[in-house]
Amino acid sequence: MIYLVGLLLVVLLGIAIAVAAKLQKVMGSTQSESDAPVPNNKVNAALWMVFLVAGSVAMVWSYLASRDAFLPEASSPHGRETDSQFWLDMGLLTIAFFIVNFLLFFFSWKYQYKKGYKATFYPENHKLELIWTAIPAVIMASLVFLGFRSWTKIMADAPADSQVVEIMGKQFGWIVRYGGVQDNKLGAYNYKLITSDNEMGVDYSDEASMDDFINPSEMHVEVGKPVLLKIRARDVLHSVYIPHMRVKMDAVPGMPTKFWFIPDKSTEQMRAELNNPNFDYEVACTEVCGRGHFAMRLRLIVEDKASADAWKQQQKPLLSTILEANPKFISKIPEKLRAKAMNYAPYVEEADSTTASTGSAAAASASMR
Amino acid sequence: MSVVEANLGHDVHSHDEHEHHELNFWRQYIFSEDHKVIAKQYMITGIFWAIIGAAMSVIFRLQLGFPGADLSWLKPFLGDWITETGALDPNFYLALVTMHGTIMVFFVLTAGLSGTFSNFLIPLQVGARDMASGFLNMLSFWLFFVSGLLMFISIFLETGPAAGGWVIYPPLSALPQAHMGSEMGMTLWLSSMAIFIMSSLLGSLNYVTTVINLRTRGMTFTRLPLTIWAFLITAVLGIISFPVLLSAALLLIFDRHFGTSFYLSEIYINGEALPNVGGSPILFQHLFWFLGHPEVYIVLLPALGITSEVIATNARKPIFGYRAMIASIMAIAFLAFIVWAHHMFVTGMNPFLGSIFMFLTLIIAVPSAVKAFNYITTLWRGNIVFTPGMLFSIGLVSLFVSGGLTGIILGNSALDIQLHDTYFVVAHFHIVMGAASAFGFFAGIYHWYPKMFGRMLNSTLGQIHFWLTFAGVYLVFMPMHYIGIAGFPRRYYQFTSFDFGKSFTDLNMFVSIAAIFTFFAQFIFLWNFFYSMFKGKVAPQNPWNSNTLEWTTPVNVGHGNWVGEIPAVYRWPYDYSKPGSDVDFIPQNIPHSQTLESNFPHENEYIAQEKEIEAQNYNDQFASH
Numbered sequence: 001m002i003y004l005v006g007l008l009l010v011v012l013l014g015i016a017i018a019v020a021a022k023l024q025k026v027m028g029s030t031q032s033e034s035d036a037p038v039p040n041n042k043v044n045a046a047l048w049m050v051f052l053v054a055g056s057v058a059m060v061w062s063y064l065a066s067r068d069a070f071l072p073e074a075s076s077p078h079g080r081e082t083d084s085q086f087w088l089d090m091g092l093l094t095i096a097f098f099i100v101n102f103l104l105f106f107f108s109w110k111y112q113y114k115k116g117y118k119a120t121f122y123p124e125n126h127k128l129e130l131i132w133t134a135i136p137a138v139i140m141a142s143l144v145f146l147g148f149r150s151w152t153k154i155m156a157d158a159p160a161d162s163q164v165v166e167i168m169g170k171q172f173g174w175i176v177r178y179g180g181v182q183d184n185k186l187g188a189y190n191y192k193l194i195t196s197d198n199e200m201g202v203d204y205s206d207e208a209s210m211d212d213f214i215n216p217s218e219m220h221v222e223v224g225k226p227v228l229l230k231i232r233a234r235d236v237l238h239s240v241y242i243p244h245m246r247v248k249m250d251a252v253p254g255m256p257t258k259f260w261f262i263p264d265k266s267t268e269q270m271r272a273e274l275n276n277p278n279f280d281y282e283v284a285c286t287e288v289c290g291r292g293h294f295a296m297r298l299r300l301i302v303e304d305k306a307s308a309d310a311w312k313q314q315q316k317p318l319l320s321t322i323l324e325a326n327p328k329f330i331s332k333i334p335e336k337l338r339a340k341a342m343n344y345a346p347y348v349e350e351a352d353s354t355t356a357s358t359g360s361a362a363a364a365s366a367s368m369r
Numbered sequence: 370m371s372v373v374e375a376n377l378g379h380d381v382h383s384h385d386e387h388e389h390h391e392l393n394f395w396r397q398y399i400f401s402e403d404h405k406v407i408a409k410q411y412m413i414t415g416i417f418w419a420i421i422g423a424a425m426s427v428i429f430r431l432q433l434g435f436p437g438a439d440l441s442w443l444k445p446f447l448g449d450w451i452t453e454t455g456a457l458d459p460n461f462y463l464a465l466v467t468m469h470g471t472i473m474v475f476f477v478l479t480a481g482l483s484g485t486f487s488n489f490l491i492p493l494q495v496g497a498r499d500m501a502s503g504f505l506n507m508l509s510f511w512l513f514f515v516s517g518l519l520m521f522i523s524i525f526l527e528t529g530p531a532a533g534g535w536v537i538y539p540p541l542s543a544l545p546q547a548h549m550g551s552e553m554g555m556t557l558w559l560s561s562m563a564i565f566i567m568s569s570l571l572g573s574l575n576y577v578t579t580v581i582n583l584r585t586r587g588m589t590f591t592r593l594p595l596t597i598w599a600f601l602i603t604a605v606l607g608i609i610s611f612p613v614l615l616s617a618a619l620l621l622i623f624d625r626h627f628g629t630s631f632y633l634s635e636i637y638i639n640g641e642a643l644p645n646v647g648g649s650p651i652l653f654q655h656l657f658w659f660l661g662h663p664e665v666y667i668v669l670l671p672a673l674g675i676t677s678e679v680i681a682t683n684a685r686k687p688i689f690g691y692r693a694m695i696a697s698i699m700a701i702a703f704l705a706f707i708v709w710a711h712h713m714f715v716t717g718m719n720p721f722l723g724s725i726f727m728f729l730t731l732i733i734a735v736p737s738a739v740k741a742f743n744y745i746t747t748l749w750r751g752n753i754v755f756t757p758g759m760l761f762s763i764g765l766v767s768l769f770v771s772g773g774l775t776g777i778i779l780g781n782s783a784l785d786i787q788l789h790d791t792y793f794v795v796a797h798f799h800i801v802m803g804a805a806s807a808f809g810f811f812a813g814i815y816h817w818y819p820k821m822f823g824r825m826l827n828s829t830l831g832q833i834h835f836w837l838t839f840a841g842v843y844l845v846f847m848p849m850h851y852i853g854i855a856g857f858p859r860r861y862y863q864f865t866s867f868d869f870g871k872s873f874t875d876l877n878m879f880v881s882i883a884a885i886f887t888f889f890a891q892f893i894f895l896w897n898f899f900y901s902m903f904k905g906k907v908a909p910q911n912p913w914n915s916n917t918l919e920w921t922t923p924v925n926v927g928h929g930n931w932v933g934e935i936p937a938v939y940r941w942p943y944d945y946s947k948p949g950s951d952v953d954f955i956p957q958n959i960p961h962s963q964t965l966e967s968n969f970p971h972e973n974e975y976i977a978q979e980k981e982i983e984a985q986n987y988n989d990q991f992a993s994h
Contacts, residue, residue, distance in 0.1 A: 036754065037913075038756050039829055047836060051836075058847075066848070066851040069872035069873050070872075071855055085781075096770075097770070104766055107748040111749065111750055111753050113752050113753055118685075119686040120749075120750035120751075121686070122749070123688075123690075128746070129743075132739060133739055136738040137735050140777070143731065146783075147784065151723060151783040154786065155723070191637050192637075194637040234636070234638075235637060235638040249715050250715055250716045252650055252716065253634060253635055278868070282869055286789070286791070286858040288463065288541065288860040
């Protein structure tokens, strides 16, 4: 609401101009101002300075007032690096912004029309041109160098010990897939195998797929360890966006993409730092994908190894869910893998997981949604 | 050319007959081949679309600033797009965003700006009777009109107009089952754009031909006003880049209707796995941005050209660094073609390409900076007259700088990861391309209105309009940077689905109020524009004491532009406040032999060439050879 005050000021400014203009008209005949080729020349010249001062004050004040609402410090090392680079660039640009606008507005006011004055005929100066070609070129070159260095680091191949999570965008939500707790390896997939049971088209002719589990509402990762997101889309373009991690990469149908980062602040830590017990990392979509684009939310939970592992243990392999709903699915699995697949049939699950907590049931039902 | 043939053997004054040849109403005002009428047609159509496009932004700003507000009062206009509970339909929200972008970029700032001022000024400033081909010029406008008509119809479809963003990325735009806006609305969008591209090409070819072939006697390239340089380069940009958009659109049409897979691969949608494999959605983005990026300069360069002219005239000084200005226009135009992938840093494109495009993109900042510095130096020690056109031109330079600076951040691929598709981008391009170009449009209208309609606009109203708009633009788009830094994504119907989107509700409200305020400030202009057309003060011959040729034509310019011979040109257009001269401007058609008191030593040598210049008349279609 405080911004309304700012707006009110502008309205008043407008009215002031209108009044000034009226006055000008009334008094025009008696004032020397009428010598200027257009009316209100002095008023307009003065307004540049008013605008300069009011604008500068508004810029500084609005920045200070908005700062609290910016995202908190990045929760990934690369994010902190790009953030500090962003603010460095922003600092330089703000200086340029003020200098250039100051000169522009100040000259406009200073060199306003004066009767009998003749402007200086000054058509060119090669030295000046060279100077102000060279200075931006040098500044640009250094900024490019900084950006290039960060970019190559961020886009380099993920470390070998990364936790691999597959994330797939669809209208309108995300589904994540993990390599499972037995082999911790993502199995193959094929979009033609997608059904309402097998939403990610996991290919069960690949042995690695058997223990894979999926989750449409939460992604859990271990704090401090690199995460490699294998990104894909199944219908239209989406874009994985994790604002607090400074992560963004498009999800493209037919062209898997990837992004790796190190989440080095756990959700708990952020809750304590921000003094907000409800804080959650969120994954959003930033490539327009249709009606529900604005609500593709996935929770990202960054936790210690023990909690992350415990969560993974509780997740039900997708194959179990599929076999539970459709026992005949087993016939679609190549013969040599059937025996292994039967291990994931529902009764096996019931038999050896007597210790399964209620949390497991909740997670399982979540994965079936 | 037939005119030339017909007049062969007649004396120079035989054109009088030609001029008084009466055209009927249709040929004179509707299917006119006169560049001035066509320019006005473009201008009025552009203004019409600007009102529609801006009104759309007001509606979606209402949604963004006041989510959950009862919008039932819009039901008379929007019908079922307002739900029972008075909320805006999310599909229609996307349609509004898409149409706003399409209309503003293509119909207002491409056709409206270039169409108006290239058409109006090229023949008048280079000294030609008309465009190289009046017929193609007429065709160009009417194709634009038809294209606009198709787009207009699409707004009223039951499934709504195209709604995948103005960039219409497939697969969303290719699959009618993916999105309501990809049904008939998208078909019409693509047809409309295909026709629009034809219109743009016919126009551009005409501009280039006219500038190269129809310059008057003595009008060498180094004597062209910067407006003409800007229009020329813009037209070349359009000729090279628009066909690529046409091919992108054609392939998309094939994908939509003929089962091809240029952009489609491995898609499962609505319970069905599509057969298409092997296509690439990224291909479309490359093709689209190969136009899309030069398009930014197609929009901006004419505005910068207009500004150069208006600033020099009203600062009563030569434009500083005339040749540097031309060089930077050329550099910008060249670089515009090799930076397109900076829109695609996070599409999954090879990161090495990202590095290359980052480097090339940031080079553009150099010629842009040169232009800004040259404008500022032009003001230095000037004798500035604040006509509304001048105010808008200075405003443009301010916006060009303020918006351009953030481009240095967005062109940096590492920083773009976080900022891509957030409001930071929206703020950036609205200032540097949207508002700056719109300011160029306003500056042009205020400056050349007397030439267009023979009457003056009210200066005081123009000044008020400027200050309200200038303040309004900054109030809308400066806070938007903060919203972007806070990570708010574009094209979101509302932000409340996310925790991180719950800061800044008040700032969004502020932006919306400022946008509505700025929108209504434009009605001052509209009133001034239409009122002055009939009731404005009659314009003097040369209201701004300007040097360029258009002010040597009669106040009410007739067909053929000049009565009698087209004036010859002896000097560059920026001889303002020349030392030694007792007036502060020397028009281009004044020979150096008449200004001995103010000639520089090297200029006295030009006197010898005057006879030679006068002897030429090969470009005047009305005169005999």
